Amino acid sequence: MIEQILGLPWELLGVSFEGDERCGLILKELKWVELVNESSAPYSSFAISEAQVSPYKAALAGIWHTHPRGPANLSIEDYNAVLDLPELIHAIITPRHVCLYGVIDGQVMNLSRRSLDVTR
Ligand SMILES: [Zn+2]
Secondary structure, three states: OHHHHHOOOHHHHOOOOOOOOOEEEEEOOOEEEEEOOOOOOOOOOOOOOHHHHHHHHHHEEEEEEEOOOOOOOOOHHHHHHHHHOOOOEEEEEOOOEEEEEEEEOOEEEEEEEEEOOOOO
């Protein structure tokens, strides 16, 4: 599942260096949906309400959000979100990278990472 999620065509999100963070869910059928970033400071954080998630709950494999200005490292809030939802894969998408995080043996781990082809 990790390799399949990593291999999704994240380039198609078209993450630019401008603007607010974007966010959404990764579904078990290996597609993503984009949801509304409900953070009060969306330029540098993201929030997704339970109401937005509930229609997808049974199909949920992970959560993604963007870091438009990079890096793909976890913020403190991101780290805590990974720990709070250890059953999910957490993807951070920058204009140049996708990086997956999860919890293994109680520890937040960088599961995998790849560069995005931004030449198009
Ligand atoms: Zn973040």
